[in-house]
Amino acid sequence: MSAALLEVSGLTTRFDTRNGSLNAVEDVSFTVAEGEIVGLVGESGSGKSVTGFSILGLIDPPGRIVSGSVKLNGRELVGLSHAELRSMRGREIAMVFQDPSATLNPVLTIGRQMRLAIAAHESLSEQAANARCIEVLTTVGIPDAARRIEAYPHQYSGGMRQRVAIAIALLNRPKLIICDEPTTALDVSIQAQILTEMKSLAAKLGTAMIWISHDLATVSSVASRILVMYAGRLIEAGPIAEVLRQPRHPYTKGLLNSLPGIATPGQDLVQIPGSMPSLIDLPEGCSFRPRCDFADGECGVMPALSVDGARSLRCHHALARGTAP
Amino acid sequence: MRRESTPLSRFWDEFRLNTVAMVALGVVVLISALALSAPLISPQNPYDLANLVLTDARRPPGFVGSKGFTHWLGTDAQGRDLLSAILYGLRISIQIGLIAGGIAFSLGAMLGAFAAYFGGRIEALIMRIIDLQLSFPAILLALVLAALLGQGKWPLIAALVTAQYAYFARTAHGAAATERSKDYVDAALSTPLKASRVVFRHILPNCLPPLIVVATVQVANSIALEATLSFLGLGLPVTEPSLGMLIANGFQYMLSGRYWISIYPGVALIVLIVAINLVGDQVRDQLNPRLKR
Amino acid sequence: MLGFFIQRVLQAFVVMLVISAMVFTGVYAVGNPIDVLISPDVTQLIREQTIKAYGLDQPLWKQYLDFLGRLVRGDFGRSFVYNMPVLDLIFSRLPATLELTLAAVLGATALGVPLGMYAGYRPDSPISKLIMAISILGFSVPTFWIGLVLIFVFAVSLGWLPAGNRGDTTSLFGIQWSFLTLNGLTHLFLPALNLSLFKFAMMVRLARAGTREIMLTDTVKFARAAGLSERTILRHHVLRLIAIPIVTVFGLEFGSTLAFAVVTETIFSWPGVGKLIIDSISTLDRPVMVAYLMLVAFFFIMINLSVDVAYAALDPRLRLKRAA
Numbered sequence: 045m046s047a048a049l050l051e052v053s054g055l056t057t058r059f060d061t062r063n064g065s066l067n068a069v070e071d072v073s074f075t076v077a078e079g080e081i082v083g084l085v086g087e088s089g090s091g092k093s094v095t096g097f098s099i100l101g102l103i104d105p106p107g108r109i110v111s112g113s114v115k116l117n118g119r120e121l122v123g124l125s126h127a128e129l130r131s132m133r134g135r136e137i138a139m140v141f142q143d144p145s146a147t148l149n150p151v152l153t154i155g156r157q158m159r160l161a162i163a164a165h166e167s168l169s170e171q172a173a174n175a176r177c178i179e180v181l182t183t184v185g186i187p188d189a190a191r192r193i194e195a196y197p198h199q200y201s202g203g204m205r206q207r208v209a210i211a212i213a214l215l216n217r218p219k220l221i222i223c224d225e226p227t228t229a230l231d232v233s234i235q236a237q238i239l240t241e242m243k244s245l246a247a248k249l250g251t252a253m254i255w256i257s258h259d260l261a262t263v264s265s266v267a268s269r270i271l272v273m274y275a276g277r278l279i280e281a282g283p284i285a286e287v288l289r290q291p292r293h294p295y296t297k298g299l300l301n302s303l304p305g306i307a308t309p310g311q312d313l314v315q316i317p318g319s320m321p322s323l324i325d326l327p328e329g330c331s332f333r334p335r336c337d338f339a340d341g342e343c344g345v346m347p348a349l350s351v352d353g354a355r356s357l358r359c360h361h362a363l364a365r366g367t368a369p
Numbered sequence: 370m371r372r373e374s375t376p377l378s379r380f381w382d383e384f385r386l387n388t389v390a391m392v393a394l395g396v397v398v399l400i401s402a403l404a405l406s407a408p409l410i411s412p413q414n415p416y417d418l419a420n421l422v423l424t425d426a427r428r429p430p431g432f433v434g435s436k437g438f439t440h441w442l443g444t445d446a447q448g449r450d451l452l453s454a455i456l457y458g459l460r461i462s463i464q465i466g467l468i469a470g471g472i473a474f475s476l477g478a479m480l481g482a483f484a485a486y487f488g489g490r491i492e493a494l495i496m497r498i499i500d501l502q503l504s505f506p507a508i509l510l511a512l513v514l515a516a517l518l519g520q521g522k523w524p525l526i527a528a529l530v531t532a533q534y535a536y537f538a539r540t541a542h543g544a545a546a547t548e549r550s551k552d553y554v555d556a557a558l559s560t561p562l563k564a565s566r567v568v569f570r571h572i573l574p575n576c577l578p579p580l581i582v583v584a585t586v587q588v589a590n591s592i593a594l595e596a597t598l599s600f601l602g603l604g605l606p607v608t609e610p611s612l613g614m615l616i617a618n619g620f621q622y623m624l625s626g627r628y629w630i631s632i633y634p635g636v637a638l639i640v641l642i643v644a645i646n647l648v649g650d651q652v653r654d655q656l657n658p659r660l661k662r
Numbered sequence: 663m664l665g666f667f668i669q670r671v672l673q674a675f676v677v678m679l680v681i682s683a684m685v686f687t688g689v690y691a692v693g694n695p696i697d698v699l700i701s702p703d704v705t706q707l708i709r710e711q712t713i714k715a716y717g718l719d720q721p722l723w724k725q726y727l728d729f730l731g732r733l734v735r736g737d738f739g740r741s742f743v744y745n746m747p748v749l750d751l752i753f754s755r756l757p758a759t760l761e762l763t764l765a766a767v768l769g770a771t772a773l774g775v776p777l778g779m780y781a782g783y784r785p786d787s788p789i790s791k792l793i794m795a796i797s798i799l800g801f802s803v804p805t806f807w808i809g810l811v812l813i814f815v816f817a818v819s820l821g822w823l824p825a826g827n828r829g830d831t832t833s834l835f836g837i838q839w840s841f842l843t844l845n846g847l848t849h850l851f852l853p854a855l856n857l858s859l860f861k862f863a864m865m866v867r868l869a870r871a872g873t874r875e876i877m878l879t880d881t882v883k884f885a886r887a888a889g890l891s892e893r894t895i896l897r898h899h900v901l902r903l904i905a906i907p908i909v910t911v912f913g914l915e916f917g918s919t920l921a922f923a924v925v926t927e928t929i930f931s932w933p934g935v936g937k938l939i940i941d942s943i944s945t946l947d948r949p950v951m952v953a954y955l956m957l958v959a960f961f962f963i964m965i966n967l968s969v970d971v972a973y974a975a976l977d978p979r980l981r982l983k984r985a986a
Contacts, residue, residue, distance in 0.1 A: 100887055134889030147884035151902050151977060160898055164889040196978045212888060501677065505962055506918035508925075512943070513955065593804045597925055600806045601940060616807065620929075623814055632814075635807045642802040650798070 048115075049252050050076040050099070050137075050220055055112035057091075057098045066323035068094040068107070070276040073349070076220065081246055081253045083267030083284065085260060085299070087320055091276040092256045096222045099254075100137055101129040116220070135165045138213035142225040144205035148197040154208055155193040161212050176215065184211045185241055203234035210242065220252045227262055239266050260299055264288060269354075272296050275320055275331035282355035292355070292362040294336045330360070338363075383655055393647035400641050404459035414453065430629055443629040446618055449610075451629065455637045458612040461605065462638070465522070466592040469529035473591075474584055476530065477537025482573065484538070485545035492542075499538045507532035507590070511598055525605060529594060533587050540583045544576035578656045585649030589642045596638055612638045670970050674963045681959045685952065686729050738953035743945050748953040752935060757837050758828055759927070759934030763920050765841065765854035770861035771912060778869025779896060779904070785874055793866060800863030805922055809856040809929040816852060823852050826931035853930040861919055868911055872904035906976050913969030917962050 057069040069091045076082050086092045097103055099114050101121060114121040116136060124132070133139075141147045149157060158177040162168060168176070174193065181189035184207040197205055206226060213221050223242070227235040243266050246253050257263050263270060263284075270287050272280040272295065280293040291297040298316035318335040321327055327334055329344040336343070342360045349358045384390060403410070430443040430451075442451035484495040502510070514528035548554060549572065557571050599605055599613030610618070612634045619630030713719055720728075732738070738748035778797075781790040800808075817825035829849030831838035840846030876882060877900070885895050924936035931937070935954070942950040 102883065102886060130889050130891060132889070133887055139884070139887035141880055141884055141887075143880065146880040149881050149885075149899050149903065151906070152898070156898075160885075160890060160894060161888040164891065164894065198978070209884070212884075216889075505958075506921035508918070509921040509958060512921075512924065512939075513951075589802055593802070596804050597806055600804075601925065601928060602944060613804075613806075616810065620810065623810065623818065628814065631810055635810065639803050639807065642804070643798060646798055646802040 048075040049078045049080075049117060050254075051113075051115040051118075052095075052099065053113050053115075055095065055098055055114060056110050057094055057103055057107060058110045059107040061106055061324075064324040067110075067276055068323060069098060071112070071349075072273070072276075072278050073112075074271055074278065074281060076252050076254060078219065079246070079250045079252055080269065081243070081255060081267045083263035083270040084254055084256045084273065085258065085263050085270060086273035087258055089275075089320055089323065090273040092258075092273050093224050095273070096139065096224050096254060096256050099222060100133055100139060102133075102139075131165065134161060134213075134218065135216045136218055137220045137222065138216070138218040139222045139224065140206075140209050140213050140226045143229045144202065144209045145197070145229075147209055148205060150197055153194050153196055154200075158193070158208075158212055158215060161215050165216050177211075180211045180214050181208070183214070183245070184208075186211070203230055203238065206230060206234075206238060207241075210238075210245075214245075214249070214251075217249070218251065220254070221246075222254045222256065224256045225258070226255075228257065228259065235262065242266065260288075260303060272299070275326060276323060277331065277358060278349060278356070279332070279358045280356065286355065290363075292357045293332075293359050294338050294361075294363065295332050297363060298335075330358075380655060384651060387651050390648055390651035393644040393651075396640065396644040397648060400459060400637075400644070401463060404456060404463050407453075407456040407460045410456070414457075429627075442633045445615065445630045446622065451615075451633055454610060454615055455612070455634050458610060458615055458634060459637055459641065461609065461611045462592050462595060462613075462641070465526060465529070465595050465611070466588055469526045469533065469595070470584065470588045470591045472526070473530045473533040473587065474537050474580070477534035477539075478541040478576075478580055480534070481538040481541025481543075482545045482576070485542050485549055496539075496542060499535050499542070502535045503539060507594060508597065511594055512601070512603065522605060522609075525595065525598065525603075528598070529591055532594065533591065536583050536587060537580060540579050541576055544579050545572055548572045548575050582653050582656055585645075585652050589645040589649065592638075592645070593642055666974060667971060670967050674967050677963055678960060682730060682733060682956065683726070685955055685959075686726050733956065738956075739949035741942075741947055741950050743942070743947045743950075748949045751950065752938070752953060752957060755933060755935045755938050757839060758932060759920065759923050759936060761839055761841055761850065762853055762857060762926065762932060762934060763916070763923055765850060766857035766923075767861055767912070767916055767919055769854060770858040770865055771908075774862045774865025775869045775908060778866035779873045779900065781866065782870035782873025783877060783892075783896065785870070790870075794870070797863040797866040800859040801867065803859075805856060805860055806925045806929055808859055809853075809926055812852050812856055813929070824849050826929075828933055853926050853932050856930070857919060857923060857926045860922065861915055864911065864915060865908065868908055869904060872907060873900055876900050876903050902976075906973065909972050909976060910969055913965055913972065917965045920961070921958075 052075070053073040055069055055072045056067055058065055058067050072091070072095055074082070084092045084095065094103070094107075098109055099121070101109075101124065103109060109122055112122065116132070121129070121132065148154070155174065155177060158180075159170070159173045162173045162176065177193055178189045181193065186192060186204060186207055192200075197208070200208065206229075210221075210226070226242075227238050230238065239262060242253070245251070253267075255263055255267050267284055270282065270284045271278055272287075272293065274295050280287065280291065280296050287296065288300065291300055295316070298314075301314040302316060316335055321331060321334070329346055330336070330339070331346075333339045333343045338361045340361075347358050347360045349356050408414070430441060442455065445451055445454060480495065480499075484492040484499075511528040511532040514524070514531055554572065595611065596613030596616070599611045600617040602617065605611050605614060615634040616631045616638070619627070619632075619634070622628075623631050736749045740746060741748050741751050744751055777793050781793045784790055813825050816823045827849060829840045829846035830843040831840045831846060832842045833839075834842060841850055873896075881899060881903075882895055885899055890898075921936075923932075923934060924940060926932065927934045927936040928940055938950065939954050941947070942954070
C-alpha cells in the first residue's frame with residue numbers, strides 16, 4: 045500500500061452569489077496514492093470541477109474554501125500564501141483543462157507558452173528550456189517537435205492541441221495531474237488515442253491523476269478507482285471494477301443504466317427522472333431523495349459517508365449485493 | 370417559487386442595484402424634463418430679440434435686470450438671461466441629439482440589415498462604403514458637410530446623421546450576418562412564414578442589444594459633436610444659440626474674468642453628457658454577454 | 663505576408679482614385695470650378711484667362727485627367743487668403759499639428775494602457791473606480807470645454823502656463839519643431855494634454871474591458887494552474903491579447919485625434935493644419951479646403967493600411983487567411 049500522495053478531508057467550498065450562498069463542494073474526503081489514477085464522476089454542477097480547482101487553490105471570489113484540508117505529501121495546501129501556492133502549481137500538481145483552443149493563447153507560439161511555464165519555476169537557459177520542451181512534446185506524441193515548437197496553436201489540430209496542453213502539464217514533472225474533462229471536446233477517435241496514451245504516460249512516469257468527467261465510459265477505461273459526486277457531495281467511492289459491477293448508490297446505478305452501451309436496441313434509453321437540484325435550494329436530507337426510487341422517511345436526514353473496506357457510500361439504503369445491473 | 374420575469378424586468382432589476390447608474394438616470398430625466406418645459410419655466414425667451422436689453426449684457430450672477438427679474442446665472446454678451454439661454458440650449462441640444470441619433474439609428478440599422486439580407490455583391494459594396502466612411506473621423510465629416518451645407522438646424526442634423534449612421538450600419542450588419550447563419554433562421558425560413566416576417570420578428574430582435582449599445586454611445590456623442598460644431602461656428606444660427614455657441618460666445622470674456630458666460634452653459638452640457646454616458650455604461654455592461662456576472 | 667501587403671496597397675490606390683473622382687465631381691461638375699481656382703472678386707478678363715489656362719472649357723473627362731495630373735504634381739492651386747501655393751501652405755503648418763498629435767497620442771497610450779490594465783485587473787478597488795471616473799470625464803466632456811477649463815485654471819487663474827500659441831522652435835531634419843525647446847514645451851503641454859484626454863479615456867476603457875474579459879478566460883486559468891505569476895500573466899498573455907484591439911484603435915484614433923486637433927488648435931491658437939481649415943471655411947478659401955480634403959483622405963487611407971498590416975503582424979491567425 046503506497047503512502048497517500050494527496051489527502052483531501054472535509055473539503056467545503058462556498059460561493060456567495062447575488063442569489064444566495066451555495067456549497068459547490070461539501071465535506072468531500074478522499075485520497076490519491078502515488079501513481080494512482082482516480083476518476084471523479086458526476087453531472088454538471090455536481091462539484092467535480094470545483095473540487096479540482098479547490099485542490100490547486102484556484103477558487104476566485106465570490107468563492108472560497110471554508111473548511112477542510114488538502115494535504116500533498118503531508119503538507120497542508122489550504123491557507124498557503126499566494127507565493128507558496130504558485131510555486132506548487134505546475135510543479136507538484138498540474139492541471140489540464142477541457143478545451144485546448146481556449147486554454148492555449150492564440151497569439152503566442154507553443155514554444156513561448158511552454159517556456160513561460162518552465163520559467164515560472166526554474167531559470168533555464170533558452171537552449172535547455174527548448175530541449176526540455178521538445179523532449180516532452182515528443183513524449184506526448186507530437187511528431188517533428190523540434191520544428192513545430194515555434195508554430196501557433198491554430199496550426200495544430202484539436203487532438204494535437206490537447207497533447208500540447210498535456211505536455212505543458214508534464215513540463216515540470218508534477219506528481220499529480222488533475223484532468224478536467226480532457227477528452228470531452230475531442231473527436232471520438234482521438235479520444236480513444238489520448239486516453240490510452242495518458243494511461244501509459246502516467247504509468248511510465250509514475251504520475252498520479254485525478255480524471256474528472258461526466259462520462260463513465262472514458263473514466264472506466266483509464267481510472268483504477270472511482271469517486272462519484274452528486275450535488276456537491278461524495279456519494280460513492282471504490283475500485284472501479286467493483287463499483288461498476290455492483291453499484292451501491294441508486295444514483296450510480298442510474299448512471300450506469302443510462303449508458304447507451306448498456307441499452308437494449310429498440311428500447312427507450314433509461315433516464316434518471318428529474319434533474320439535479322439547484323445548489324442554492326437543496327432539499328432537506330439526502331440531495332438525491334426527490335429522484336430516488338428507494339427513498340423513504342429515513343432519507344429526510346443527510347446520510348453520512350460510511351466506509352466499508354475500499355468502498356465508501358453515502359446512502360441509507362445501499363443496494364443489496366447481487367442485484368443485477 | 371420564483372416569479373415569472375421578462376428579460377426587460379430582469380434588466381431593470383439589475384440596473385436598479387447600481388446606485389451610480391440610477392442617480393445618473395435621474396439626472397437625465399430631470400434635465401430632459403426641465404429642458405422640454407423650457408418655454409414654460411424660463412424667465413425669458415432668449416430667442417426673441419425684442420426681449421433683450423443690451424445694457425443688461427455681461428452682468429454677473431445675481432444681477433437684477435431692467436425687466437425686474439433676477440438673472441440667477443448672469444447675462445451673456447447679448448444681454449440674454451443665461452439661465453433661460455441654458456434651458457433653451459439644453460432643449461435644442463437634446464432635440465438635435467435625439468433626432469440625429471434616431472435617424473442615424475434607423476437608417477444605419479436598415480442599411481446594415483439590408484446588406485446582410487441581400488448578401489453577395491450588394492452586401493460587399495455597401496459594407497465597403499460603410500467601412501470607408503468609418504475610417505474618416507466623425508468630426509471631419511460633420512465639419513465638411515456643415516461647411517458645405519451652411520448654417521441651420523436641418524443641415525446640422527444632416528451632418529450629424531452622416532457622421533454617425535455608419536456605426537449603426539456596421540453593427541446591424543455584423544449582428545444580422547451572425548444571426549442569418551444560425552440554424553433557427555433556416556428553420557424559420559423552411560416554414561411557410563414570409564421572409565420579411567422572419568427578418569422582423571426573429572432576426573432583428575436579436576440584433577437589438579448591440580445596436581442599443583452603439584446607441585448609448587452615440588446619443589452622448591451626438592450632443593457633444595453638435596456642441597463642438599456650434600462652438601466652431603458651424604451649425605445653428607447665432608440667434609438660436611445652442612450650448613456650444615453660448616460657450617463659444619463667452620470664450621473671449623473668460624480671459625477678462627467674466628467666466629460665467631462660458632462656464633455655466635459648459636457645466637450644463639457636461640452634466641448632461643456625463644449622466645447619459647453613465648447610464649449608457651451600465652446598459653452596456655449588462656448587455657455584454659462576455660462578462661460573467 | 664508580402665502578397666497581403668501588395669493587395670492592400672492596390673486597394674488603397676483604388677480608393678484614392680475613387681475619392682479623387684468624387685472630389686472632382688463635387689467641385690468641377692457640380693460646383694463652379696472657377697471658384698476653386700481664383701477669388702470671386704477678380705476682373706472678368708482674368709477670369710476668362712484662368713478658364714483658358716486651366717482648360718475649364720474642355721470636356722469633363724479631359725479636365726479630370728488634368729486634375730489628376732495636377733494632384734500628382736502637388737499643384738493644388740494658390741490660397742486666396744495667403745496667396746501662396748496651397749501645398750506649401752499646408753506643409754508649413756503640418757509639423758505643428760503632427761507635434762501636437764503625436765505628443766497627445768503617445769501620452770494617452772503610455773498612461774492609459776497601464777492604468778486601464780490595472781483597472782481591469784482589480785475592477786473593484788477604489789483606485790480603479792477613480793481611474794474609471796476620470797476616464798468617463800475625459801470621454802464625455804467635449805474637448806473644447808476641457809480646453810477652456812485648462813486655460814482658465816492654468817493660464818488665467820494660476821498663470822503657470824501660456825494660454826496659447828506655439829513656443830520657440832528649433833530645426834531638426836530641416837523642419838521646425840517646438841518640443842526641443844523648454845519654452846516650446848511649456849506651450850505644448852496644455853494643448854497636448856487637452857487633446858490627449860479623450861484618447862486617454864478611450865485607452866483606459868479599452869484596456870480595462872479587454873483585461874477584465876481576458877482575466878476570466880481559460881487561458882489565464884490555465885496559466886495560473888501552471889504556476890505563472892500574475893505579473894507574468896499580465897505582461898505576456900493579457901498584454902499581447904489586448905494589443906490587437908488597442909493597436910487597431912490606436913491607428914484609427916490617431917486619425918481621429920488629428921481631426922480633433924482642429925478644436926484644440928482653435929482654442930489654443932496653435933498654428934497647425936486644423937486651425938488652417940477652420941479659418942479657410944470661414945473665409946471660404948476653397949483651394950485650401952479641397953487640398954485639405956484630398957490630403958486627409960490620403961492620410962487616412964495610409965493609416966488604415968498601416969493598421970491592417972500591424973494587425974496581421976500581431977494576430978498570426980490572420981496572415982494565412984488574408985493572403986489566401
